[in-house]
Amino acid sequence: MDRRGQVAMEYMLIFFIVLIILSTISVPLVSDEINNVNDVASSVKAKNMLVNIAGTVNMVYSSDYGSVRTISVDCPIKSRVYYKSISNKHYIYTYVLLSDNSTKEVRVQVPCKVSFNNNPGYYYSYLNKRWYYNTEVKWINSSKGYDSVNVYFK
Incomplete structure (x- = not known):
């Protein structure tokens, strides 16, 4: 090889070594960031799904007894939607499975007690990943005289 060919070959070798080093460092970092995103x-x-439901619960709760509202809810993940009360505050919440197999609780405050499936004793509902659920939100009265807003996913 002549002098110029030797220099070009050395530059190409250095370029590929630098490229390999950068790819071994940057690819794991990029994949971690993709998982985080x-x-x-x-x-x-x-x-967003919970906020949509909570907004409708708030609207029905603000209306008169016996009011009903039907909405379409997009369920982006397979999950359960729960109701719980903490320090006289009411919440609907779900758990999201993260890429490291841990779970994160996502919750939204609602103005009243919430039950599911047209039963005042049900405080959770299973949801599959589906484009839309036709969801009925209405006031119900239990046999014990308790009032709650019921969320029924059809």
Whole structure:
């Protein structure tokens, strides 16, 4: 090889070594960031679903007894939607499975007690990943005289 060919070959060798070193460092970092972005997106989608339901619960609760409202809810993940009361505050919540197999609780405050499936004693409901659920939100009275807003996913 002449002098110029030797220099070009050395530059190409250095370039490929630098490229290999950068790819071994940057690829794991990029894949971790992609997983983090997917986790945030799943959490935001689940929160959006809960906010949609909570807004309708608030609207029905603000209306007169016996009011009913039907909405369409996009369920982005397979999950359970729960109701719980903490310090006289009412919440609906779900858990989101993250990429590291841990779970994150996503919750939204609602103005009243919430039950599911047209039964005042049910405080959770299973949801599959589906484009839309026709969801009926209405006031119900239990046999014990308790009032609650019921969320029924059809």
